[in-house]
Amino acid sequence: MSESATTDRTPGERADVCVVGAGPAGALVAHSLARRGHDVVVLEAGERFDPASEERRMERHLRPGYGPLSVWDMGGPRDAYTAPGERHYPLNAARVKGVGGTTLHWQGMVFRFHESDFASWPLDYADLRPYYGKAEREMGVAGADDNPFAPPREEPFPLPAFPPSHSDSVFADACERLGVAMHSVPNARNSEPNDGRGQCVGYGTCKPVCPSGAKYSADVHVRKAEAEGARVVDRAPVQRLVHDDAGDRVTAAVYATPDGRTHRQTAREFVLAAGGVEIPRLLLLSRSERYPDGLANRSGAVGRYFMDHLFAGMGGTVDRRTRQHHVGFMTSECHQFYEDPTRATSGTEGGIPAWSGDGPEPGSLKLEFLNYAGPTPVGLALDADEWGDSLLASMREAYGNSVGMGALAGQRPRKENRVELDPSTTDDHGNPVPAIHWRVDDRTLATLRRANEIQRAILDELGADVTWRVGPGNTGPAFHHMGTTRMGTDPTSSVVNPQLRTHDLQNLSVASSSVFVTSGALNPTLTIAALALKAADHVDERL
Template identity: 35%
Template sequence: MQSAVEDADVLIVGAGPSGAVAAYELARRGFKVVCLEQGDWNLPDDFTGDKPSWELARLKQWHPSPNRRGNDADYPINADNSPLEPLLFNGVGGSSILYSGHWVRALPSDFRVKTLDGVAEDWPFTYEDLRPFYDEVTHHIGASGLEGDPSYPDAHTFPLPPLPIGKAGLRAARGMDKLGWHWWPAPNAISSRAFRNRPACQRYGACESGCPAGAKASADLTYWPDAIAAGAVLITGARVRTLTTDENGLVAGAEYVDRDGHWHHQRAGITILAANGIGTPRILLNSASSAHPDGLANSSGLVGKRLMIHPYASVYGTYDEDLESHLGPAGQSLQSLEFYETDESRGFVRGGKWNLMPTPGPLNRVLWEPGTDWRDGFGSSFHDKLSSTFGRTLEWGITTEDLPEESNEIVLDPELTDSDGIPAAKINYQITENNDRLLDFHIARAVEAHEAAGAVSIHVDRVVRDSGWHLLGSARMGEDPKDSVVDQWGRSHDIPNLFVLDGSNFVTSTGVNPTATIMAIALRAARHLADNRHNQVSAS
C-alpha cells in the first residue's frame, strides 16, 4: 500500500471537535500533523435553513441519523437493540455541523460520582484541573453566555453576551420564578455578535440541520482554519478501516480507502482516534489481529463497553399567545440545573439538565405522530392545529445522566457493512432502572413548570428516539489498566503511541451536553503530549 503523504509525526482519525482541537494544538507546537476524515467540507450555503426546502431536507439530506441520511461518507449502525437512534455527522467539523450548540460545562460533582454517590467511578482529574481548558476553548470558539450562573463554583466568562431569550424565554422564566426554581440565560456555541470569521446569529432556528449563516461555532469554522494555517494536513474522503502495528507492537498508522476506491496507508509516529463514541471502538475492534485478537488497546475487555447516550425527554407546553417560538437559536434560550445533583429521597442518583428549546417550522407542528389518527391532520384540522401551535409551543428538553453499564455496548455487526465492505457497528443498549426513575421525576417537574407558566396543553415525549447525540464512555479513561482503556491523557495503557481523544474516554456521562468537555479534555491532553514529546514512544 502507498503512503498518502510523507510520514507524519501525528495522525488524527476524525475531523470533529476533538480532532480539530488536537490538530491545532499539535501543529502550532511544531508537529507534522495529518488528519483523515471520511466526510468532506460543507459550506454554509449547502445548508437549507434559509431556504423553503429546509424542513423537508432535514428529514433526509440533513437528518442527524446516518441510517436515515445515507450519504456517501456515512456508515450504517445497527440500532435495532436500542431505544435511542445514534446521531452523528461525518464531515469536517464532525457532529458539530448538526449539533444544537449548547455550550455547557460539566459540574464539579460529575468528576466525583463514586465518592459522592457510591456509583460508577471517579474521573482521574477534577473540575478544577479542567477549568483553564474550558476557559481557553470557550474564548477561542466565541461562545455566547452570561457570567455568574450560581450552579457553578466559578463565575466563568464568555467572549460574547448571551443570545436573546425572547418572548418564549420570558414566559418560561416566569413559571420557574413562581416555583422558585433555578434558570439561567443559556450558554451557546453560537455568535450573538460577529466574532472573528463568523457573523451574528440570524435566528433561523435551523441549528440542528446546519447553520446557513455560519454563526454556529462548528469545528470547521473555529479550529480547522487555524490548524491548517499552522501546517496541519487534512485529507477528506478518507475512510479508515484499521490501524496497523509494527514489529514492536506500536501503532504504525492507518489503512484507509479514498472515494475512488483506492487503498492507502498513512504512517505516523503517534496516532489519535477522534472518531466519536461509535467510530473509535469500531476502528479498534476492526483492527483485531493475531497479536490483538480482541482488537487494539483492549486488554481490559472494555473497548465498546459502558456506552452512555443520555436518554432525552421532551415536555412540550402550548400557550394562549404567540411567543415567537419558531425563532432560533436551537440552540437553547434558558437552561436549568435545579434538579442536577443527587437527592436520595427521589429514589435515584444523579440528575439532569433542562434546556428551553424553540419549536421552529410549521411542518414540525403538524407531522403525524405514532398512535394518533392520521386523518386528524388534514383539512380544517390541519389549519386548526397549525394556528393553535405554531409559535406558541415551547419545549423543556431534559438531558438525563446515563450511568455506565457493561451491558450497554458497541460491537461489530456480524453481517452489516458500510459501502466499502468494512464491518459496521451494532449498539446493544437499554435504559437502566435508575434512569427510568430519573426520567419520570424530571418529566413530572417539567410538567409543573409549564403549568406554572400558564400552558393550556402539555404533551410529553418520554424518550425521544432521535436523540442519541451523546455517544460516550466506550473506551473509558482511568488509572488502572485492568479497568480502563486509556489514562487521563487519553493514552492507551496497552499501546503507548495510541491515544483516544473523543467522548469515548468519558468515565461517566455527566448530565450535560458534552462537547465543551470533550474539547477541553482534548486540549488538555494534546498540550500534555506536546509538553512531554521527548518522553513519547513512537513507531519506528
C-alpha cells in the same frame, strides 16, 4: 461537493501526528499541534462540504420531499449499523460524517461539567479548568456568569450571552412563584461578530444547519490548522491501525480512497478523534495476533460502558403568544435539580414537591426551556388542506401559543451497554458494521419520571393545556456517545490514562467523549474540546 476530481489523497511522508477524524476534537488537536510546528495529517471518513451549500441543506430540512438523513448526505452502506440491544439505537439520526463532524448540525450548547461529575474520574474539575477556559475562547462561547449552580470560573465568557427569549419570559413568572431558578445557556455561537464570522441572524434552523456560519463548527479549526501547515484528507476512511512487531507502537493508519485504493499513512503519534462509536469500532477492526481482541483492548473495555443522555419533555399551549420558533436554540435553562433531583422547592405558590417515586432515586438532570416547541409555520402550511385567506386564518389560530420544556438525564456506565462488531452486516469496504447494544436502566427511568414531575408542576403553574409528553415509556437518546474507551489508572479496567494515551500503546491517544468515565447530564462538547486540548499538550510533550 466542492472538491475536484484530482484531489490528492495519497499519503505523505512520515508525519509527526496522524489524527483520525475532523470533528471538534480532531480539529482542535490538529490546530493546536500544527501551530506549534508539528507536521500533522488528518484523515476524515466523510467529505468536505462546501459552505455555499448550506442554504440548500436548510431547504432539505424544511421541505417535505427530503428525509432527515439527506441534509448531510448520511445513509447507505457507508453508514450501516445494527442495533440488536433491548432498545433500538437510531445511530444515523444525529451524526454527520464530514469535515466538521457533528458540529455541522449540533445545537451549539456548551457547558462545563459540574465538579461532582468527576467523582469517579482519574482527574478532577481543577485539572480541566484551564482547558475549559481555552476551549471557550477557541469556540467563541457566548454566556453570562449567572448560573448559581455552575462550577467556578477563572474569567468571563468570551462573548456576551444571548438575552432571554420571549418564550423564556412566559416561563419566568411561574418559575419565580415556584422557587425554580432560571439562568442563561452558554452557546457556541456569535452573539456579536467574532473570529471572522458574523453574529447570529436568527435563521432558526440551528439543528441541523446554520447557513450564516454564526454557530461554531469544527471546520473553523480545520481551516486554521491548514493555515498552519496541517494536511486534511477527506473521504479517507481509516480501515485499521497497524502496530510494530513488539506491539508497543502504532506505525500506520491504513485508509481507503474513492478510487478503490488503500494507503498507509505513517506517523510518530496517532490521535483517534472519530467519536464514541467509530473509535471503538476502529480499535476492534485493528485486531492482530498480538491483540486478538482488538487494539488497545487488554482490559476488554473497548466498546463497553456505552452511555448516552436520555430526553424527557412536556409541552402544550397557553392563552398568550409565545413566539415559538423565533429562536432556534435555548437561551434559558435550570441546573437547580442537577445535584439533587429529589429536592423540593418553596415558593409563593407552594413550589415543586419532593420526589415521591418508589424504587431507585433519580440521578442528575438538567431542565430546558424550549424556544421551538409546537409546530412551525412552514410545517402548518405544508400539512394544511386549505389555501389563501383560509389558510392564513387557520395558521393564526394554531400558531404562536405553544410552550415546551425538555430535560436531559444521564446514564450510569454499565458494561452490558456496548458497541461491538456485527460481521453479518458489512459496510462499503467490506468491514463489519458497529452493533449497538443499549438498554435504559431503572435509575435513568426514575430520573425521567422526576423530570416530568417538575415539568408538569411548572406547566400547571403556567395554566398550560398539556398536549404532549416524552418520558420513561417513549424516551430517546440525545446522541451524546460516551464511555466506550473509558479513562482510568488501572490498565485492566480502562483503555486510556489521564493523559488520554492508551495504556497498551505508547503513541496512541484518544480525544473524544469515548473516554468519559461517567456521563453527567450536560451536553458533552465543551468537555470533549477541553480533553482534546489536554491530549494535544501531552502529545506535544512526547514529540
